[in-house]
Amino acid sequence: MSGRAALALAGLGALLLLLPAFAGNYLLSVATLFLYFAFAGQAWNIMMGFAGQLSLGHALYLGAGAYAAAGLYFHFGIGPWAGLWLAAALCALLGAALGALAFRYGVAGVYFTLLTIACAEFARIGLDHFSWLGGSGGLFLKIAERGEIDLANLRGPPAMFYYVILLLAAAALALSARLLQSRAGYYWQAIREDEDAARALGIDTFRWKILAVTLSAALTGVAGVFSAFYYGNLFPEQIFGIHRSVEIILGPIIGGIGTLFGPIVGAALLTALAEGASEIVAALGWEAPGVKQMIYGIVLLAVIVFLPHGVWPALARRLRPGK
Amino acid sequence: MPFDFIGLANVVCSGLLTGAVYGLLALGLSVIFGVARVVNFAHGEITALAMYAAAILFASLGVDPFVAVAPLAAGFFIFGYLLHGAVIHRFVDRPEHAQFILLLAIAIVITNGLLIAFGPDARAVSLDYLLESVEVGPLLIDRGKLYAAAAALSAAAALFLFFRFTATGTAIRACADNLQGARIVGLDVKHLYALAFGLGAASASVAGCMLAVLAELTPGSGPAYTLLAFVIVIVGGLGSMTGALIGGALIGVAEALAGFYAAPSAKSMFSFALLIVVLLFRPRGLLGGKP
Numbered sequence: 258m259s260g261r262a263a264l265a266l267a268g269l270g271a272l273l274l275l276l277p278a279f280a281g282n283y284l285l286s287v288a289t290l291f292l293y294f295a296f297a298g299q300a301w302n303i304m305m306g307f308a309g310q311l312s313l314g315h316a317l318y319l320g321a322g323a324y325a326a327a328g329l330y331f332h333f334g335i336g337p338w339a340g341l342w343l344a345a346a347l348c349a350l351l352g353a354a355l356g357a358l359a360f361r362y363g364v365a366g367v368y369f370t371l372l373t374i375a376c377a378e379f380a381r382i383g384l385d386h387f388s389w390l391g392g393s394g395g396l397f398l399k400i401a402e403r404g405e406i407d408l409a410n411l412r413g414p415p416a417m418f419y420y421v422i423l424l425l426a427a428a429a430l431a432l433s434a435r436l437l438q439s440r441a442g443y444y445w446q447a448i449r450e451d452e453d454a455a456r457a458l459g460i461d462t463f464r465w466k467i468l469a470v471t472l473s474a475a476l477t478g479v480a481g482v483f484s485a486f487y488y489g490n491l492f493p494e495q496i497f498g499i500h501r502s503v504e505i506i507l508g509p510i511i512g513g514i515g516t517l518f519g520p521i522v523g524a525a526l527l528t529a530l531a532e533g534a535s536e537i538v539a540a541l542g543w544e545a546p547g548v549k550q551m552i553y554g555i556v557l558l559a560v561i562v563f564l565p566h567g568v569w570p571a572l573a574r575r576l577r578p579g580k
Numbered sequence: 581m582p583f584d585f586i587g588l589a590n591v592v593c594s595g596l597l598t599g600a601v602y603g604l605l606a607l608g609l610s611v612i613f614g615v616a617r618v619v620n621f622a623h624g625e626i627t628a629l630a631m632y633a634a635a636i637l638f639a640s641l642g643v644d645p646f647v648a649v650a651p652l653a654a655g656f657f658i659f660g661y662l663l664h665g666a667v668i669h670r671f672v673d674r675p676e677h678a679q680f681i682l683l684l685a686i687a688i689v690i691t692n693g694l695l696i697a698f699g700p701d702a703r704a705v706s707l708d709y710l711l712e713s714v715e716v717g718p719l720l721i722d723r724g725k726l727y728a729a730a731a732a733l734s735a736a737a738a739l740f741l742f743f744r745f746t747a748t749g750t751a752i753r754a755c756a757d758n759l760q761g762a763r764i765v766g767l768d769v770k771h772l773y774a775l776a777f778g779l780g781a782a783s784a785s786v787a788g789c790m791l792a793v794l795a796e797l798t799p800g801s802g803p804a805y806t807l808l809a810f811v812i813v814i815v816g817g818l819g820s821m822t823g824a825l826i827g828g829a830l831i832g833v834a835e836a837l838a839g840f841y842a843a844p845s846a847k848s849m850f851s852f853a854l855l856i857v858v859l860l861f862r863p864r865g866l867l868g869g870k871p
Binding site for chain 1: 619676684686689695696849853859
């Protein structure tokens with residue numbers, strides 16, 4: 258990393274760290290949303306961007322993580338910090354099982370993608386009928402006293418959630434950077450580019466693909482835990498829905514699949530665009546449901562047609578005029 | 581209480597009729613995949629668009645969906661042809677995932693366009709004669725369902741005949757069988773792919789008109805029908821036309837039985853379970869050969 262890039266990153270980090278000091282609640286909620294998408298997008302990027310396995314069912318891990326931690330808290334009073342590990346472990350197990358079955362039986366390409374969707378939908382309908390976790394009526398977590406910080410139970414003001422997700426997003430960035438330089442990262446990229454060639458070189462593609470799915474699933478589960486405690490309520494329709502899976506993948510695709518900063522840049526662009534558009538639409542007075550999603554769709558369409566590698570690679574070239 | 585065989589027969593019959601419409605829906609997806617090599621993640625959304633068109637035509641002009649179906653099919657054929665020629669064609673040589681995401685984006689735009697234009701409320705087409713039923717022996721058959729199934733099967737038969745007996749249909753099949761060979765003998769592959777996509781969209785629109793009669797529609801119907809069409813096509817074997825029809829009948833009956841004997845909402849759970857099992861153990865579909 259060049260000195261200038263490091264400086265820019267440090268500046269951005271400082272700005273994000275100090276944001277709650279001067280930002281109002283609205284700006285803070287938008288920033289939290291951005292960081293949440295950045296975190297979940299990075300998790301998905303490990304599986305698709307690094308290892309080339311397209312999942313359109315990441316809502317499965319989001320929902321499983323959310324329901325696991327929320328269920329433990331709701332029924333047994335087990336706080337999210339302990340629940341987090343159990344949720345991540347459960348999602349890792351789910352991811353590993355799905356990956357093992359799919360890769361063992363040679364389910365690839367569109368069949369693999371459909372399998373991920375089917376599993377998420379199956380879980381959605383299953384949870385709809387699982388009354389212990391609220392069923393389709395939803396699961397509601399105790400609301401915190403405004404202003405009172407209960408860090409142990411992750412109940413508190415927006416700034417607390419903001420710092421939690423900032424920490425998570427930064428950790429995911431560090432992990433992604435580390436992974437890209439690691440043996441696993443190189444193996445994944447080899448598998449992504451040409452799986453047969455990778456296998457011919459002696460890479461145990463089955464094992465490394467499973468590792469990618471497992472890691473990606475566990476991190477997405479953590480995003481689910483955050484989402485459950487941030488919003489305080491859970492509905493199977495909402496958290497396991499395919500729109501949720503699509504939301505996760507938008508950031509990395511717009512920013513640039515497989516790149517380190519792509520998911521973050523994409524999440525920032527997407528959040529800014531959606532919020533900006535909602536504001537404009539509200540100001541014009543024709544507020545209608547679906548406007549935000551419509552913007553997502555149009556941006557996605559434009560990026561995939563005109564900028565197939567995403568915004569970040571094009572941006573990165575501009576930032577380094579020497580090369 | 582003795583087992584109600586007549587009730588069961590009625591449920592199965594109703595499932596078969598709905599299944600014929602599902603079969604046509606899936607047939608469109610199968611044609612698009614089998615020939616144009618496009619995994620149409622916007623299939624249900626195109627169907628929902630046709631459902632809305634039929635419902636709006638009925639509500640504003642009083643046009644019976646069974647009359648509207650022909651012009652709508654022609655319109656959707658042109659829509660599909662242009663969509664493929666203008667956008668999707670560029671993605672033929674791009675990585676698969678780029679194509680999935682493109683169609684997903686088209687799907688999102690259609691669904692939310694419908695949501696913005698028509699709001700989230702459910703709509704339905706209510707025609708008096710749809711509620712009447714026909715007695716066939718001990719069976720009571722919904723008139724609406726009967727007509728819908730007949731229309732769907734006619735459309736499917738027309739599609740079969742087109743692919744089997746016309747020169748263009750044969751040329752499209754040639755592209756599907758051997759793309760390079762088709763290029764060598766001078767077939768206009770881009771045009772033929774776009775034709776196939778248009779035909780798939782037209783099938784989806786016919787199925788959509790019929791579904792507008794059978795089911796209520798919301799903007800959320802689109803994604804649900806996309807998934808349903810994939811379930812059917814995978815169960816029947818992706819790319820197989822007969823497989824799509826048989827898969828449709830199977831899923832139609834299974835849904836009707838699950839809706840009747842278990843919770844109505846459990847019916848799609850069964851479909852997804854079936855999809856997962858088929859994907860894992862018979863990835864080429866129940867009727868397909870071993871991979």
